[in-house]
Amino acid sequence: MQYYDKLIFELSKKGRTGYSLPVNKFPPAPELPVELRRETPPDLPEVSEPDVVRHYTNLSQMNFGVDTGFYPLGSCTMKYNPKINEEIAALPGFNGLHPLMHAGLVKGALKVYQELGRALSAITGMEAFTFDPCAGAHGELTGLMIMRQYHLNRGDTARTKVIVPDSAHGTNPASAAVCGLEVVEVKSLADGRIDVEALKPLLDETVAGIMMTNPNTLGLFETRIKEIAKLVHGVGGLLYYDGANMNPLMGMVRPGDMGFDIMHLNLHKTFSTPHGGGGPGAGPVGVAKQLVDCLPDLRVSGFHGNFGILLRAYAYLLMLGRQNLKEVGQYSVLSANYIKESLKDVYKLPIEGVCKHEFVFDGLIDDGGHDGVPGATTLDVAKRLLDYGFHAPTIYFPLLFHQALMIEPTETESKETLDAFIDVMHQIAAEAAEDPSILREAPHRTPIRRPDETAAARNPVLKFKDA
Numbered sequence: 001m002q003y004y005d006k007l008i009f010e011l012s013k014k015g016r017t018g019y020s021l022p023v024n025k026f027p028p029a030p031e032l033p034v035e036l037r038r039e040t041p042p043d044l045p046e047v048s049e050p051d052v053v054r055h056y057t058n059l060s061q062m063n064f065g066v067d068t069g070f071y072p073l074g075s076c077t078m079k080y081n082p083k084i085n086e087e088i089a090a091l092p093g094f095n096g097l098h099p100l101m102h103a104g105l106v107k108g109a110l111k112v113y114q115e116l117g118r119a120l121s122a123i124t125g126m127e128a129f130t131f132d133p134c135a136g137a138h139g140e141l142t143g144l145m146i147m148r149q150y151h152l153n154r155g156d157t158a159r160t161k162v163i164v165p166d167s168a169h170g171t172n173p174a175s176a177a178v179c180g181l182e183v184v185e186v187k188s189l190a191d192g193r194i195d196v197e198a199l200k201p202l203l204d205e206t207v208a209g210i211m212m213t214n215p216n217t218l219g220l221f222e223t224r225i226k227e228i229a230k231l232v233h234g235v236g237g238l239l240y241y242d243g244a245n246m247n248p249l250m251g252m253v254r255p256g257d258m259g260f261d262i263m264h265l266n267l268h269k270t271f272s273t274p275h276g277g278g279g280p281g282a283g284p285v286g287v288a289k290q291l292v293d294c295l296p297d298l299r300v301s302g303f304h305g306n307f308g309i310l311l312r313a314y315a316y317l318l319m320l321g322r323q324n325l326k327e328v329g330q331y332s333v334l335s336a337n338y339i340k341e342s343l344k345d346v347y348k349l350p351i352e353g354v355c356k357h358e359f360v361f362d363g364l365i366d367d368g369g370h371d372g373v374p375g376a377t378t379l380d381v382a383k384r385l386l387d388y389g390f391h392a393p394t395i396y397f398p399l400l401f402h403q404a405l406m407i408e409p410t411e412t413e414s415k416e417t418l419d420a421f422i423d424v425m426h427q428i429a430a431e432a433a434e435d436p437s438i439l440r441e442a443p444h445r446t447p448i449r450r451p452d453e454t455a456a457a458r459n460p461v462l463k464f465k466d467a
């Protein structure tokens with residue numbers, strides 16, 4: 001352990017301070033009522049200003065972000081967050097707003113909502129958007145509540161089921177369940193697309209709708225989407241579009257034209273706003289014309305969502321303009337196919353063909369296992385990547401393959417970065433074939449190695465513990 005890996009409490013030295021104030025220059029502090037006073041002074045670390053700065057700077061560098069390296073996290077679109085977005089969000093006229101200000105004083109902010117809504121409608125083919133939801137999953141729940149309300153408004157109370165493909169993101173069935181709807185799974189075919197023949201018998205007047213993402217989580221375009229839309233509409237159901245995979249389609253194809261009625265966008269994915277750490281995000285929900293009356297009049301979040309995030313997305317759109325927006329998708333598709341074709345000699349590619357912005361490998365072709373020596377798994381490959389300074393791809397999702405390794409490079413990476421990643425992935429495959437234990441014990445160079453990820457998420461230790 002290095003000296004500054006110590007926690008700030010361990011660096012504390014009695015009587016040391018990080019400030020000095022002029023003596024006797026301040027009036028006496030007002031007396032606190034006795035019952036509010038603590039009996040013992042708080043046990044705070046006593047450290048100098050440089051110690052504090054080093055403590056937090058070192059902690060910040062133990063994290064991996066899109067500003068520190070390549071982050072090919074499939075399904076999550078971890079693209080670069082342009083810094084001009086931050087400058088615009090920091091403008092005092094925006095930054096100083098209070099959500100309870102009189103509408104007459106926040107006309108600029110209202111205009112941002114209006115113009116962003118108009119731009120998103122143009123991109124998606126939806127009629128109108130609500131900006132309340134704070135994440136994709138929150139948008140799904142909002143969208144399903146809209147779906148249910150639409151049916152109830154027509155006196156149609158029998159629609160209790162939502163159809164979800166087996167390739168869906170876990171939030172889809174979870175949101176449906178939270179909304180009180182029954183989830184019915186539809187299988188995929190060997191080519192990774194929905195089995196339309198398996199869908200047909202599921203469709204009847206108890207179906208509220210179907211949730212789909214297109215391209216799906218394998219990065220494959222659902223080529224029979226128009227037919228699916230016709231079938232679902234034919235029994236009175238609606239189509240919900242999970243917009244997390246909108247990146248390759250912007251300016252090219254619109255969910256509204258594919259037949260979708262309700263959708264969310266993840267602004268923290270497709271529209272370059274900061275992502276991760278649990279938020280703040282933005283999952284605006286758009287609806288087709290016949291559903292505008294069902295947009296929520298009661299808010300699903302405080303104060304119309306995360307305004308600062310919406311503003312960043314608006315800045316991103318204005319910066320790109322119509323033509324460059326199209327190129328976002330084209331370059332993201334090019335990057336994904338370039339990596340896929342460059343690595344399929346050593347990683348199993350279960351579905352051949354051109355993908356959209358992401359694709360899935362099913363582990364190593366040669367995992368190095370032999371004569372009772374276990375081979376390297378997808379988890380081991382992911383951990384080894386950290387040693388080489390790249391973030392791991394999404395692993396073990398979608399659930400269709402046992403060793404899924406889901407790579408999404410995005411359009412913001414240079415060819416040199418993609419080549420460096422391809423080299424490292426080849427090197428890791430060679431290591432696995434030669435001696436899989438190198439991978440099984442990875443990472444070797446990170447501050448911590450293999451934490452219990454479930455425990456870390458479920459029972460995080462957030463306070464200093466004196467050893």
Ligand SMILES: *Cc1c(COP(=O)(O)O)cnc(C)c1O
Binds near residue numbers: 135136
């Ligand atoms: C990320 C993602 C979601 C959930 O979005 P959050 O903003 O993380 O709540 C839903 N579906 C797909 C396909 C996703 O990739």
